[in-house]
Amino acid sequence: MYIKHLSLLNYKNLQEAELSFKNGINCLVGKNGAGKTNLLDALYYLSFCKSYFNAIDSQLVRHDQEFFMIQGRYHYQGQEEEIYAGLKKGQKKQFKRNKKEYQRLSEHIGLLPLVLISPGDERLITEGSDQRRKYLDGVLSQFDRWYLTAVLRYNRGLSQRNTLLKSAGRNWSSVAGQFEVWDSLLAQTGLHIFEARTRFITELEPVFQKFHRFISGGGEEVQMVYHSHHQRGALEELLRDSLERDAALGYTTRGIHRDDLELLLDGHPVRKVGSQGQKKTFFLALKLAQFEFLSKHFGYAPILLLDDMFDKLDDERAERLIELVGRPEFEQIFITHTQKERLMEIVQKTGKSYDFFVVNNGEIQPHEETL
Structure with a gap:
């Protein structure tokens, strides 16, 4: 199971995006605050019907806009699945699977397993x-x-x-x-x-x-x-x-x-x-x-999202994490980083195929560095 294509409008600081992903490593590079984590959060939203970072859905709508929309096309058990999530301010959010709206959002939980690892996970400890x-x-x-x-x-x-x-x-x-x-x-x-x-x-x-x-x-x-x-x-x-x-x-x-x-x-x-x-x-x-x-x-493997995970790890621990995600049981992975050269070094060591995306001020563009 993996996501093939993502469309979104007005999700947090992301105005508009049409992105295709590979079943390998998808790298998001850009400065802090550019929108890298917001893209990961959009993927999380499609799996869990909620944001990982914001409890209030209305706060997810881009500033001065009235709605957001996220749509993902997945390869799922040999067939294609389309998931739609949308919210207009003042209205109930919509969640659809293959254009059929869910009666209860709980029916969707578990369809698209995903694990997000973020610096905010330190809250589990502190x-x-x-x-x-x-x-x-x-x-x-x-x-x-x-x-x-x-x-x-x-x-x-x-x-x-x-x-x-x-x-x-x-x-x-x-x-x-x-x-x-x-x-x-x-x-x-x-x-x-x-x-x-x-x-x-x-x-x-x-x-x-x-x-x-x-x-x-x-x-x-x-x-x-x-x-x-x-x-x-x-x-x-x-x-x-x-x-x-x-x-x-x-x-x-x-x-x-x-x-x-x-x-x-x-x-x-x-x-x-x-x-x-x-x-x-x-x-x-x-x-x-x-x-x-x-x-x-x-x-089957969940989608794995690694948000700024190579910061504050010493070199030895970072190398072991690289070795782990290079294993075949980790299939589709999204990694964010502020430094393109460092992230390139990381993903090349895994031996997996990869794509790069540059995130700048809420805009996301594919980069020529792909394999």
Whole structure:
């Protein structure tokens, strides 16, 4: 599976583009702020129905314009697939597969697997547990449709329970029976989510450790430790026991929405002890493990997007990353860089065919340097 052609209008700072890509390495070179990352984000949008960097769709429309449009033509399981995404300000966004609009956007998730590795992924390490839960949900939702459904049901139930908590306040005991339906929903859907996360982490950790050893050259031990209230007993009981406290606080303090994935380097939190290069190696290995996991479950390789990944890696780690992406299991790759000569040196070492595109002030043009 790979994208053959991309058309877009008014996506972020990109005014208009008509681009053809090869099933190899596609290189985007240009200054910071030129629009390289925005092109990667457009590809991400076609896979996930949302931006990787902006939570609000209306902020994706180019300044002083009223709409954006992205259209991709893919080679998919021996045939051609056309995906369309469009948004007019003040209206609901449209998503179409072969000109047929989706009734629910969740139906599209998982069709076109993709892994984006960006400097912003350091948030997985440095920020709160919600970033790591989003990571887990994002990967699992790509191949497990029921998981995505369970997360949506859980979040709706959590919202209803929190609303009831805020309205009940100190009078919670008089309406305690009304919490039973939401507690049951959170317990049942939460258990499925917990079990799916547990299986995923168990399968992912050794692959993550393998990639980390390769990129770092060994000598560093990494570990992922999953923490969940479901490990402490039946969630319905935990919710009942915490009801008085929850009512005083106005929100639910037990459940999978409080899960965390502890990330350790040599037995210590990597966010505290890791250097900038070690942190980058950590999330790079994590995302590459995600790539291998998805490849195994789908039976074909996701599209891989590497956004400014060769900055802040020492020469040895950069060389190992180059060796990795040169392997045949990595098929279509997009790489951004500010320095054309450095990127040329990188892609030539992989032995793969490549195309170059120059990005300048929101305009993208093919470059003569191709192979």
